[in-house]
Amino acid sequence: xxxxxxxxxxxxxxxxxxxxxxxxxxxxxxxxxxxxxxxxxxxxxxxxxxxxxxxxxxxxxxxxxxxxxxxxxxxxxxxxxxxxxxxxxxxxxxxxxxxxxxxxxxxxxxxxxxxxxxxxxxxxxxxxxxxxxxxxxxxxxxxxxxxxxxxxxxxxxxxxxxxxxxxxxxxxxxxxxxxxxxxxxxxxxxxxxxxxxxxxxxxxxxxxxxxxxxxxxxxxxxxxxxxxxxxxxxxxxxxxxxxxxxxxxxxxxxxxxxxxxxxxxxxxxxxxxxxxxxxxxxxxxxxxxxxxxxxxxxxxxxxxxxxxxxxxxxxxxxxxxxxxxxxxxxxxxxxxxxxxxxxxxxxxxxxxxxxxxxxxxxxxxxxxxxxxxxxxxxxxxxxxxxxxxxxxxxxxxxxxxxxxxxxxxxxxxxxxxxxxxxxxxxxxxxxxxxxxxxxxxxxxxxxxxxxxxxxxxxxxxxxxxxxxxxxxxxxxxxxxxxxxxxxxxxxxx
Numbered sequence: 001x002x003x004x005x006x007x008x009x010x011x012x013x014x015x016x017x018x019x020x021x022x023x024x025x026x027x028x029x030x031x032x033x034x035x036x037x038x039x040x041x042x043x044x045x046x047x048x049x050x051x052x053x054x055x056x057x058x059x060x061x062x063x064x065x066x067x068x069x070x071x072x073x074x075x076x077x078x079x080x081x082x083x084x085x086x087x088x089x090x091x092x093x094x095x096x097x098x099x100x101x102x103x104x105x106x107x108x109x110x111x112x113x114x115x116x117x118x119x120x121x122x123x124x125x126x127x128x129x130x131x132x133x134x135x136x137x138x139x140x141x142x143x144x145x146x147x148x149x150x151x152x153x154x155x156x157x158x159x160x161x162x163x164x165x166x167x168x169x170x171x172x173x174x175x176x177x178x179x180x181x182x183x184x185x186x187x188x189x190x191x192x193x194x195x196x197x198x199x200x201x202x203x204x205x206x207x208x209x210x211x212x213x214x215x216x217x218x219x220x221x222x223x224x225x226x227x228x229x230x231x232x233x234x235x236x237x238x239x240x241x242x243x244x245x246x247x248x249x250x251x252x253x254x255x256x257x258x259x260x261x262x263x264x265x266x267x268x269x270x271x272x273x274x275x276x277x278x279x280x281x282x283x284x285x286x287x288x289x290x291x292x293x294x295x296x297x298x299x300x301x302x303x304x305x306x307x308x309x310x311x312x313x314x315x316x317x318x319x320x321x322x323x324x325x326x327x328x329x330x331x332x333x334x335x336x337x338x339x340x341x342x343x344x345x346x347x348x349x350x351x352x353x354x355x356x357x358x359x360x361x362x363x364x365x366x367x368x369x370x371x372x373x374x375x376x377x378x379x380x381x382x383x384x385x386x387x388x389x390x391x392x393x394x395x396x397x398x399x400x401x402x403x404x405x406x407x408x409x410x411x412x413x414x415x416x417x418x419x420x421x422x423x424x425x426x427x428x429x430x431x432x433x434x435x436x437x438x439x440x441x442x443x444x445x446x447x448x449x450x451x452x453x454x455x456x457x458x459x460x461x462x463x464x465x466x467x468x469x470x471x472x473x474x475x476x477x478x479x480x481x482x483x484x485x486x487x488x489x490x491x492x493x
Contacts, residue, residue, distance in 0.1 A: 018392055022401060024300045024310030026293075027054030027074075030268060032061070033321040034338035040067035046340050047073055047486055056265060056314050058118070060101035069108040076265075076314075077101060078115040079134070086323055087137055088130035094137035095144070103145060111151055114138060115196060115265065119158040121177055129154060132183045139191065152193040153183070156265040159199045161245060162251050167230035168237075168305060171247035172254050185257045197248055198266035198316075201240035202289070205280065216240050218269075218285060219292030235304035239296070241267065246305035267293065268316035271343050273329035283330045283344045290335065291347040337444060342451075345440045364450040365418035365428035366411040368435045373406045379430040380410040389416035391450065400446035409436075411441055416449045 014443045038046060040063040047055065053073055057064065060077040068075060079087065079097070102111055114133050121128050122338075135153055142148045161181070165171045168299075173181050188195055205217040215222055219239045228237040237243045248262050269289035273281030291445075293313065300310040318336035320343060336342050345362060367376055384391035393400040394409040414434045421427035428434045442448045 006324035024297050025054055025312055026297050027056060027312065028052060028056070028335070029056045029314050029317040031058055031317055031321045032208065033323040035322055037319075038337050038340060040064045044068055044071060044073070045069075052318075054314070055318075056115070056310075062101075062104070065101075065105045065109050065111075068110070069105065069132045072110070073112045075113045076113040076115055079093075079109055079117060079138070081117045081120055081127070083371065084117050084120065084134045085130055088134035091137050091140065093117060094134070095141040098138060098145065102142070102147070102151065106147065106151070112328050113152040113154065113193075114153045116153060119155050119198065120155065121180065122158045122160055128177070128180055131180060132187070135187060136183070139187075147389045148191065154188060154193045154196045156196040156198055159197055159248075160357065162247050165247035166243060167232060168235075168243050168246035168250050169230050169232040171250045173251045178255075182255060185252060185255060185260055188260045189257060194261050194263040194312075195252070196263050196265040199241060199244045199264050200267060201244070202269045202280075204244070206278070212240065214280065214285075218288045220288065230304075233305070237304055241293070241296075242303040244310055248304055249303075250340040262311050264311055264313040266316040267313055267439060268333050268407055270329035270332045271320075271334075272332035274327055277327065278329050281332065286333075287347065294346065294348050299312055326390065334487050339444070341442060341444060341447065342440055362440070362450065363436050364439070364441055364448060365434050366437055366441050367407050367414060368433055369407075371407075371433045375431075375433055376406045376410045379433050380406060380413050383410070383413035383430070385419045387413075387417045389413045389420065391416065393446065400448075402446075412446070412448060415441070419449045 026302070037043075040061075043064065044067040048071065054075075056076040056078070057074060058078050059080055065075070065077070083097070087097055102114070105111065116138065117131065120131055126299075135155065139148060139153050141152055159165070161174050161177055163174050164170050185195070187193070201217040205212050205214060213226055214220075215226065216238070217240045219241070222238050228243060229235070230237070235246075237246075243260055245264065252258065252260060269286040270278070270281040271283045271286035273279075292314070297310060297313050301307060302309050303311070315335065317333050317335075318337050319338050320332055322331050324330040332343075334343055335346070339379060367379075383389040391409075391413050392398065394412050395401060400408070400412050410433075412429065414430060417486065418428045418436075428436050440448065440451050442451045
């Protein structure tokens with residue numbers, strides 16, 4: 001993803017994060033459970049190269065926060081779940097946490113918010129009673145430092161805290177959690193802080209295949225017959241994420257809360273999964289979802305229920321976390337590999353100044369799948385011989401030698417020839433065994449000739465706290481699994 005882009009958005013509401021009132025933005029989550037990860041200075045350089053201006057960390061790594069100093073990159077830092085008990089139990093501990101993780105870096109590092117825990121109410125319900133005491137203690141420490149108007153405090157929730165989410169007009173918060181949620185919403189309203197929610201249309205689709213069309217989940221253009229209609233409001237929904245966002249607003253409205261905005265702290269689509277269990281976790285689908293998501297947010301058209309509010313969204317996630325455990329998809333949500341090589345190129349044109357490159361017209365020539373090896377080998381030999389393609393990188397020991405198979409080697413040689421010929425018509429054919437694609441076939445250390453990305457490769461291992469957030473399908477089933485009620489409560493016109 002050569003100069004990629006990403007990022008997030010805030011809404012034009014009074015409770016917007018203080019540094020960017022008035023518009024939607026897209027940001028990225030950065031997990032660090034990665035082997036051979038970039039050093040903090042290299043990470044910040046990469047963020048600047050990609051024109052990324054909003055990030056969320058799953059901890060408050062001092063090395064990264066120091067490297068972010070004097071940049072225009074805004075960061076949400078996090079209190080890991082295992083630190084919440086200590087903070088809730090002692091105002092001194094909370095003040096020390098603010099001193100160590102905020103005051104030591106702010107304002108040179110633009111810390112905009114503190115996320116207290118991650119999905120605590122659903123992942124560790126036994127600690128739910130200490131969530132608000134921890135939040136109030138941290139806020140008191142910010143207040144004493146006169147930073148309470150500059151740095152917001154909230155806590156990210158799994159979307160499963162919302163029951164009966166579809167149609168959105170009938171959604172409501174899990175009643176067993178209502179006392180805590182009411183306290184939280186009162187705090188968010190009083191401090192003009194956002195409600196943070198993790199929302200994954202991917203899991204909505206996977207839990208309800210046959211009910212929720214793939215196109216609705218991927219933001220693809222729909223015919224009127226495929227639009228979802230809320231029978232109570234007659235509002236039309238063209239994508240799953242908007243419906244999820246509006247279900248949160250309806251849930252707040254049912255508790256008489258109307259002045260708290262929503263920030264989607266996690267959303268995304270995996271690029272790889274178990275072929276039998278997660279067949280829709282593909283590069284093409286991940287590319288389609290994230291590309292369409294970015295364009296949708298930056299259109300600033302809001303949702304059907306709140307067209308005046310465009311929710312900020314953080315893509316999960318910037319890098320594949322290769323050290324994550326199974327399932328396979330857990331390690332494959334990233335836009336880039338850990339060494340900064342892109343997993344795929346986003347297809348976003350005219351989406352704003354954060355784009356380092358407009359990749360819409362970037363094309364590559366690769367070998368078609370299913371072609372027999374002998375035919376491919378003949379075409380490969382011609383490309384590297386009479387065709388004078390640069391085939392040095394597919395020789396033993398070189399960056400593109402692995403995987404050592406004719407399809408991989410032929411793709412590299414075809415792409416070299418295609419671009420040496422200036423991508424002219426007919427230069428990607430090779431007697432019918434090659435095809436043009438907009439998906440960058442580069443992988444790991446192997447950068448294809450057609451990729452204009454300048455990658456910062458490194459073998460440096462970051463010595464930092466690997467506090468990351470997992471995307472566990474089981475914790476999301478509550479809300480997403482209820483998409484099935486669409487059959488009876490929403491109608492496709």
